[in-house]
Amino acid sequence: MKKYAVGAVLALIVGACGGSSTTTAAPGTTGAPGTTGASGSMDDLIAAAEGEGVVTTIALPLDWCNYGGMIEGFEAKYNVDENGLDRGGGSAEELEAISANKDNPGPAAPDVVDIGLAFGPQAKADGLIQPYMVATWDEIPESAKDAEGYWYGDYYGVLAFEVNKTEVATSPADWADLLKADYNGQVALSGDPLTSNAAILSVWAAGVSAMPDGTVQEQAEAGLDFFKQLNDAGNFVPIDGDSRTVGIGETPILIDYNYNSKANAIALAGNPEIDTVVPASGIMAGMYTQAISAYAPHPNAAKLWEEYLYSDEGQLKYAEGFCYPIRYDTMLADGKIPAEVVAELPSTEGALFPTLAELEEAKGYVVAGWPQVVGVTVDTSPSG
Amino acid sequence: MVAVTISTAPIQAAAEAPAPVELQKKNRLGAWIVFGLVAIYFLLPLAATFWWSLRALKDQYTLEAYRRLFADSNFLPAFTQSLVNAAVAILLSLLIIMPTAYWVTLRMPRLRPVIEFITLLPFVIPGVVLVFGLIRLYSRPPLVLTHTYDSSRILLVCAYAALSFPYMYRAVDNGLRAMDVRSLTEAAQSLGASWPTILRRVIFPNLRVALLSGALLTFAIVIGELTIALFLAQKTFGPYMAELTRSKVYEPSAMAIVAFAITWAAMGMIALITRPRKEK
């Protein structure tokens, strides 16, 4: 563990006394990295970040969008360590960790968060995050970022079926297939539909498949209805599935992001074999966003981390993890993504990219309706 | 009460009481049944875990899970951190408990109940409550220990030392009772020894076995401790194991077997060194 320079300790004490500093590149500029100084440069930021010596992240599993590779690359390039908290946490827990450690700027306080798109506005309203615009700000689509720089999309993927081929003979091809008797006791969500972004999207996606032209409300209700049928048929396994539960056969068919499924297939190396199937209809795109904590103990390290994530190198790491980096379109046009990496990314043709408003609406209906319509509690224990 | 019930036992029962040998046999069968059933309960999870740990590769039994465990880049740092934490906590505990127990035995016997009560506090304060209090107490000036990783680590080690007090104190206290502290001290003093010398050259060597068993118990507690390390954001073995269990398929079973083996080694050593001596 890196020893702290005296300067870093002083910076912490000063920072704690002086309250959090908010920095933004002046709106409208092409986002030179902002620092606490008047006109910062990248070198100043690197120096300040290395002085702090560590960036505390939270809820970043190493096999999620190749975060393992991202961390390795970051630590190799800069003299800053990554301190990863609660790698299994969800978006809500990330924000809770920020507020729980407001007055405790230590190793338990996150500097940066990676939260579902729906969580950004609430975090901003609660004053938990501070704005920052990375150097490549302009290449992030408007719909994927907060105009004032508080949160900004980092990657997206589509929901897919992660299938354990040892337990399942024929993989399902679409949502309707999941209701077949062959899949009795096999289908699970990758989270609690009352709190998890991915689970909520899964329910909505099932509804989109049933009613492609319906309103958000109709689709959400159709999705809830689908899961009620799934549960009544005995096909639904009410536990919070993840790569591990698929691997050991607890949840042979998991509805999760395609990138997690593919990463797991590689990690398990055929024991068992994993099939990643993007459904034929109801293709749902899910996006996550980055934000810097308003109480970040290491604000400069946090900013450097964001710069790295949005640099060509960082965005490519995401792509290598089977995720679409947010700058995909411009990077592809500039030829910055190798063909073999592009080949591994799923097609997003026909995929639904929900707007923030649609997302919040769907979330409202699913969370409210799940206990009534489906009435099953999803066991979210890490080992179950 | 005992005397009364014996004398009222009917004398005819003597004739009906089963012969001692048959009684022993019935006893032994019952004992074997109880032992057998309980043994199954205890050995089954170990056997199941071990069996799982051999199945990392498809259709074969290998030690691959163990290899992956030891090759994991996070395994050794976490284990080493815990080892160092344990060593420092043991040393700290030793340095505090030994003089204290000695002092109380020799000079302030009236304080003994107070000291014993305090050493029992770790049983009264659950780990999760202790870390709650530690964080609240040490996250604000004047005593700020939770703002950096290293200072939090100091807090962790001190907490571990405090948690080891019941075991260390009991061990040292037993050891002191077994030796005639007063005479030894007076003899040493009459030879002109100072307190530190007495502690170091006279008391400590005689307490070696007791201290070793206290140390081993502390080691077993510290090495896999989860609760306090988790909330102080420390990268020790406990949180590492928890993360492993959450994310990997085969490695956690290898880890559980390794953890069991380590605990067994520590306890086995205690049993070995505290074997009753031949001399009476």
Added chain:
Amino acid sequence: MGGARRPPRRLVGNWVGVVPFFVFAGLFLIGPTLILAYRSLEGADGSLTLDNYRAITSPLVIQAYGASIRLSLVTALIGGLVGFGLAWAISMGGLGKSIRSGTSTFSGVASNFAGVPLAAAFIFTLGRIGAITSLFEFLGVDLYATGFSLYSFWGLTIVYLYFQIPLMVLVILPALDGLKRDWREAAENLGATTGQYWRHIAFPVLLPSVLGTMILLFGNAFGAHATAYALTGGSIPLATLLIGQQISGDVLNNPGLGYAIAMGMVFIMAGSILIYSLLQRRSERWLR
């Protein structure tokens, strides 16, 4: 360190040796507890109040405490009975010295085996794809379809017993050894059957020890966090898990309440240790 001014020096000198202990205990045991106690009595406006303790009637807290108490009672009872049986078997059952010392050592290991490794071991045994679950499936029984789940109250009970039973064995063995042989021989000479011996002599003498140790077991289960966390991650409401969640984020929406429930735990634990030592003292009269 020779001194001429003896009496005053003795007073100070006597305390010098124990000051480090008190300072250390004050800093890392008593201090943290006192700050929780102090904060638990602090009202929203900073005044001293018992409101936080009154707020312990919130359903989340009642649920967590209730579940913890039930779990601790059940594991203390079952653990106590099974542990007693095992201790009897290895000390008086004629199984031999090696069985006894082996079981003794294993008990020392198992009572310390709590936490993540224990949870992991049981997941591989009784989890949805555990060895025993699979065995049942092989025999045609779908264990989880019957409503059983390792990640439930009874699942936790089964796991907790893994360190409760050994604790009982370790603590009650000396008591069983203390049952003097002569009492047994005297009883037999007077014509008492085994049943009468146990009913009139052994049990009454052992009862304080057994009860006291069961209460110790209760406290042990009540204060456990690591095993429950590793197994359920907080999905089953338990008092220790609730406190843990309160540390990570204000899940109770009331910091004062958080401190109160933490102190509540301390009171319950203190009570159990107190009753245990009182009962131990009673039994020591006979078993010394």
